[in-house]
Amino acid sequence: MASPPQFTEPTVSHTKFASELADYEDQRDEYEARGWLLVEAHFPTVFVVMANTVLKPPPIVCGVLLEFTNYDAMPPSLKLVDPFTRVPYTAANLPTQLNRSLPAQSVQLPGLPAGGNIQMQVAQPLMQAHDPQAVPFLCLAGVREYHEHPGHSGDPWELHRGSGAGRLVRLLDIVHRYGVEPIKAYGVQITPAGFDFGQPPA
Amino acid sequence: MNAQPHQIEIVVVVNGNPALVHAEQGTHLRKVVEQALSDTGNVGQPPENWELRNAAGLELDQSKTVGHYDLESGVKLFLNLHAGVGG
Numbered sequence: 001m002a003s004p005p006q007f008t009e010p011t012v013s014h015t016k017f018a019s020e021l022a023d024y025e026d027q028r029d030e031y032e033a034r035g036w037l038l039v040e041a042h043f044p045t046v047f048v049v050m051a052n053t054v055l056k057p058p059p060i061v062c063g064v065l066l067e068f069t070n071y072d073a074m075p076p077s078l079k080l081v082d083p084f085t086r087v088p089y090t091a092a093n094l095p096t097q098l099n100r101s102l103p104a105q106s107v108q109l110p111g112l113p114a115g116g117n118i119q120m121q122v123a124q125p126l127m128q129a130h131d132p133q134a135v136p137f138l139c140l141a142g143v144r145e146y147h148e149h150p151g152h153s154g155d156p157w158e159l160h161r162g163s164g165a166g167r168l169v170r171l172l173d174i175v176h177r178y179g180v181e182p183i184k185a186y187g188v189q190i191t192p193a194g195f196d197f198g199q200p201p202a
Numbered sequence: 203m204n205a206q207p208h209q210i211e212i213v214v215v216v217n218g219n220p221a222l223v224h225a226e227q228g229t230h231l232r233k234v235v236e237q238a239l240s241d242t243g244n245v246g247q248p249p250e251n252w253e254l255r256n257a258a259g260l261e262l263d264q265s266k267t268v269g270h271y272d273l274e275s276g277v278k279l280f281l282n283l284h285a286g287v288g289g
Contacts, residue, residue: 020218023217023218023219024218026218026220027215027218027220030215030257030278030280033257034259100285126285140285142283160246162246163244163246163247163283164216164217164244164246164247164283165283167217167218168218169215169217169218169282170217170218170282170283173280173282174282174285177259177285178285181259
């Protein structure tokens with residue numbers, strides 16, 4: 001992943017990066033129990049592989065590649081990547097969309113008596129892209145790709161910088177909570193295969 | 203400050219940063235959250251913008267008390283910002 005030029009005083013970014021890692025290491029056992037496997041942490045890169053610990057056997061769901069160049073004058077970059085090759089997923093092959101449920105909407109269907117509403121539950125994916133072949137970004141304040149998107153020019157990083165929105169653990173927690181934890185079961189489809197021709201009638 | 207005999211110690215991990223909070227069984231978790239945010243310098247967002255979860259990932263209702271969840275001394279809770287509104 002190509003990093004942008006480091007224009008922030010490097011000592012500042014390195015110190016803040018080290019602080020993020022120190023906080024992570026302090027609770028590392030807890031995070032490993034959630035299925036967060038820290039593979040690399042070397043400025044400016046943090047690479048975490050996320051597994052789902054509920055399913056048996058536990059699957060690796062995705063890799064999370066964060067890049068802290070210019071942190072925290074700029075927020076970190078976050079991409080969901082192949083956990084083995086670190087190649088960013090395109091929107092079309094994302095293993096998880098990070099769906100967030102929105103408040104249920106009550107809809108009156110035509111033909112139903114008054115009050116016979118149905119509740120519609122809508123899911124909003126936090127991973128957004130304009131093209132199925134584009135690399136999606138996590139549509140969340142605190143992520144560099146979110147703040148660099150022209151649609152979010154009214155929500156600059158400076159409004160969130162002091163809130164902890166771009167902190168390492170917070171971003172990993174979002175990916176885990178919406179992208180990994182909701183996976184509750186395997187779906188197994190059994191398809192008969194290897195049929196031989198039947199015997200001809202006698 | 204050490205805990206009083208009737209108090210328990212709660213470790214609240216705020217965005218990865220631990221804070222030790224003393225609380226009684228009747229203390230509302232909202233107060234625990236406020237104390238943890240104050241101790242860790244996270245004052246940019248109000249308590250309602252934070253989610254409090256236990257180690258199992260269960261979100262705890264901040265309007266409930268410590269005793270409601272039978273929290274024991276030394277328990278570790280995790281406080282993270284809501285995802286907010288995307289789009």
